[in-house]
Amino acid sequence: MRDVAELAGVALTTVSRAFSDPGKLAPETLRRIESASANLNYTVNLNARSLRRRSSDAVLVLLPDIANPFFSLVLKGIEEAARESGRVLLVGDTGSDATLGDSYAGQLEARTVDALILLDGRLPFRPGSPARARLLRSPVVAVSERVAEAGVPYVGIDNVAAARDVAHLLADLGHRRVAHIGGPAGNSLTQEREIGFSAGACERALWLGGMVTGDFSIRSGRDTAAVILSWPDRPTAVFAANDEMAFGAIHAFKAAGLRVPEDMSVVGFDDIAFSEIHDPALTTVRQPRRAMGRTAMAVAAAQIEGTPLPASTVILAHELVLRASAGQAPSAANAKRKRVAFERAPF
Amino acid sequence: MRDVAELAGVALTTVSRAFSDPGKLAPETLRRIESASANLNYTVNLNARSLRRRSSDAVLVLLPDIANPFFSLVLKGIEEAARESGRVLLVGDTGSDATLGDSYAGQLEARTVDALILLDGRLPFRPGSPARARLLRSPVVAVSERVAEAGVPYVGIDNVAAARDVAHLLADLGHRRVAHIGGPAGNSLTQEREIGFSAGACERALWLGGMVTGDFSIRSGRDTAAVILSWPDRPTAVFAANDEMAFGAIHAFKAAGLRVPEDMSVVGFDDIAFSEIHDPALTTVRQPRRAMGRTAMAVAAAQIEGTPLPASTVILAHELVLRASAGQAPSAANAKRKRVAFERAPF
């Protein structure tokens, strides 16, 4: 920068301004500086800038599994919004290791990032610890899954209402006996979807045959579906707490000789990309994942800039996507052949 | 740091050493410093460290689509390896905008990252430009897709051999007429797979009915499959250059009333997670995506540290995964060619 200043015949300070607040400079001066720095291939050193400014224009995203299509599309939304606001993205895959979040969150204290976006519902550091307390004073936002601690802004959908919608849909289709494959215990999404589904079932006098617990994996969907098949009073419809488990369940049902949806309806949750090309195409709840990501970034940005948040909780609209995997209940099929509105051909 | 030094009764320098090279300190001194910094909740400011050390322990990954399951698993491998080597990951989604790579790559010049890992085959900056020249002197590695410029280390599989394997497989299954749905022109993967497949077809005297060009999307697989169906001499097997296009093709074939694999075999490439769940399960070429990511990070690390690279090109083993979507060719006797229905014409 000193060299640029010299070549342009101005002070160091002026060159700095040329890059951080060009409007304050006389046009002629600015031009000279630009030409000088072009000649010298000059680029501002962002470490020095961050050091002095005490902010890095970077945001850290913590998620349990980058390779999971649900998260990766949220991530894409975050990335877009980050880029548009001149920020850069750091990602950490915390996986199953609970301590990884802590070490990643150290980046916040180390001033490498300005904010933390949490997709795994696990707020780093031990509750009550000083580190946790400091974290709560920093820009943090939870997406999709809530964190236990109060005061952390949240971006997501109304999972209770969405699950209730599913129950109502199944009732509309004539089902009387239904079951639920839930996510892992302790997960906020699991709880909300269970609550919503049982509430909706109750409202429509559906007999909720039982809830089984999976772990959001295809395999667990298959395994829990096998359990459901063994019940004496088999349900005619199953609501899985995410699409992967729904795929697994459908697989198990098919393997057991049942047709989906003729003999068994299955509804998923999330509407990941593969759901529409699955055979049968999956009826599911669409989450606006990209918008969730963008919104999360916006909330983080507001916190960084000190702008007052519009609300500490942003609930986006979900959408029930009717496809082939959920149909009329077997008994009701003959009675009335009411066709639900199917989506137009996928892709 | 000054406060910690004061509290521990040592010089600033010594505290610095406690965090960057603790072995050089007397155990007792180290203990005092650790206790002091714990009391003060001290954390090293990584911006200052990077500024002084002129390295950031961060790596930038550029990819065309984070939400694409192929890339996201490679990314996961990179993340793991980065974390294990004490590095942190920046990701940029360059999408279809060719200039985004340039602005992201600025992070390298700005000293925010130490290396660049390219998944999109597009080396930033105009060829021949000074910026490009400087980039080539920095740690850069290409994964999966090659970059045009020589001298950039590459990590991937032998796409030619893999595509040839597919041709041989189809020949072994008794197919005589085959077709290929390729990726977008100009893509190195597209070219290599085309070359390998036609070579393999030639070796086994397969009649390569034609090559159509898709863009790696499900939709393009469906559309190009419709084109293939319109050919007078319809092939009995199709090799798609990735799994998504294979899914789209299968969908189109099914919609036209063909059974897969009885009437038409389909082979994909990549083995993404849903390929085995798909109905029919997809026969495909598995790429060791996670290992590719880890290896790429290792190559980048070697460049950063100045360690001589074992090789400028690392080729990992691929694997032909035999599933249901590719089967025996319909025997000539039974080959009463099914009439295809164009009820749901894509146009």
Next chain:
DNA sequence: CGAAACAATGAAACCGTTTTCATTGGCGGT
């Protein structure tokens, strides 16, 4: 016409580390 506000620039302090070089005392070898 004079005071005050303003626009454009510069000098210098500061951000928080790392690293070179110097200093000190202890130690083994002769």
Next chain:
DNA sequence: ACCGCCAATGAAAACGGTTTCATTGTTTCG
């Protein structure tokens, strides 16, 4: 007792920007 060596520590100079405050002319306005 001397010399050199080494381990442990400290003083001070970077690293490359930003920002406060001061210093100029130049307007503007009463």
